[in-house]
Amino acid sequence: MNGQLPTATKPSIQTIVSVEALLESAADDPTISTLLEALFIGNQRLLTPMLQMLRPEMIDEYLDSARVIWNAISAMSDQDPSTRLDEIIKGLQFHSVDFLRRQVAFARTGDYQAEDAQTVYEEVYHSASVMKEYLDGLLLTYIAWPNHYRLLQFYRDSYLAQGPSGRCLEVGPGHGFLALLQIQSHEDNTLLGIDISPYSVAYSKECLAAAGVDGSRFEIRLGDATDNYANVTECFDRIVMAEVLEHVEQPQTLLRSAVKCSHDQTLIFLSTVVNIEAIDHLYLYRSIEEVRQMIDDCGLTIVEELDMPLEFASEASESYEVALICRPKPK
Numbered sequence: 001m002n003g004q005l006p007t008a009t010k011p012s013i014q015t016i017v018s019v020e021a022l023l024e025s026a027a028d029d030p031t032i033s034t035l036l037e038a039l040f041i042g043n044q045r046l047l048t049p050m051l052q053m054l055r056p057e058m059i060d061e062y063l064d065s066a067r068v069i070w071n072a073i074s075a076m077s078d079q080d081p082s083t084r085l086d087e088i089i090k091g092l093q094f095h096s097v098d099f100l101r102r103q104v105a106f107a108r109t110g111d112y113q114a115e116d117a118q119t120v121y122e123e124v125y126h127s128a129s130v131m132k133e134y135l136d137g138l139l140l141t142y143i144a145w146p147n148h149y150r151l152l153q154f155y156r157d158s159y160l161a162q163g164p165s166g167r168c169l170e171v172g173p174g175h176g177f178l179a180l181l182q183i184q185s186h187e188d189n190t191l192l193g194i195d196i197s198p199y200s201v202a203y204s205k206e207c208l209a210a211a212g213v214d215g216s217r218f219e220i221r222l223g224d225a226t227d228n229y230a231n232v233t234e235c236f237d238r239i240v241m242a243e244v245l246e247h248v249e250q251p252q253t254l255l256r257s258a259v260k261c262s263h264d265q266t267l268i269f270l271s272t273v274v275n276i277e278a279i280d281h282l283y284l285y286r287s288i289e290e291v292r293q294m295i296d297d298c299g300l301t302i303v304e305e306l307d308m309p310l311e312f313a314s315e316a317s318e319s320y321e322v323a324l325i326c327r328p329k330p331k
């Protein structure tokens with residue numbers, strides 16, 4: 001890659017980091033260059049907000065994240081890298097376009113469309129074709145959507161950087177990327193993951209194995225976490241429930257189980273959405289205050305919070321992604 005883009009492919013919106021500069025920074029790593037070209041040139045419209053968010057001092061960390069994600073994604077499949085790349089880009093397009101379409105419908109109706117947990121299970125979590133695109137696409141959003149990249153920074157810099165190490169639980173690991181970072185963040189960390197989708201279980205296991213994590217450090221189990229954390233009775237040092245609360249009918253059950261499986265120092269990472277629709281969103285939080293109130297009612301104290309408004313949402317809709325670091329209230 002010589003770093004020169006044809007004029008016609010340059011984004012028309014002002015950015016601080018240019019596509020050329022980004023690709024130039026990745027020039028000595030051909031794999032990442034190919035991924036970034038596919039994203040920032042092949043899908044320029046989708047990636048412009050991400051480009052607008054980047055600052056020169058963020059590039060090294062951004063490339064590191066892209067490398068970890070691409071290594072996991074490519075090692076997880078026997079396909080040649082370019083076929084795999086096409087596949088994951090399709091997943092990202094599915095996620096992004098489906099998301100916009102549903103958000104427009106939500107703005108009209110004011111309600112999420114998914115019927116109930118059983119239907120979501122049958123149509124999404126138990127469907128091989130849906131989950132393939134879903135998990136590939138969701139994983140890529142961590143370097144393609146500004147809010148997910150911010151969330152990733154918060155997870156790394158504020159959550160993983162503090163608190164006890166040791167036994168970790170992740171509810172709904174999905175693609176397994178956050179589980180991977182949790183395990184890698186401390187040599188003492190071992191992790192149990194519980195996910196309702198057999199495809200998420202398989203994907204998470206592959207993601208961790210592809211990154212070279214020893215099998216003795218993790219177990220990913222199939223189970224419904226709303227059922228008393230799939231009857232797990234252990235006490236954990238760290239608990240992660242990222243983008244899961246809005247996927248169940250009664251998030252309170254998950255929050256209360258987190259409290260039950262905690263000791264005084266357990267550090268809990270939660271993320272959820274307010275007024276943001278998706279194929280499998282069941283519980284509608286209508287304000288950030290409602291999220292905070294439920295967390296408090298269920299026995300947790302918020303110690304840090306990151307609120308990320310949806311860029312293009314109207315002010316009236318108050319759409320947010322929210323990430324929170326919590327501790328159980330003293331028992």
Ligand SMILES: C[S@@+](CC[C@H](N)C(=O)[O-])C[C@H]1O[C@@H](n2cnc3c(N)ncnc32)[C@H](O)[C@@H]1O
Nearest residue numbers: 172173174195196197200224225226242243247
């Ligand atoms: C949106 S993905 C989140 C993946 C990852 N945690 C993240 O933040 O990117 C939601 C995941 O939660 C899982 N899930 C949904 N309902 C669940 C339940 N009742 N018990 C366990 N896992 C569940 C889904 O199968 C899916 O893998």
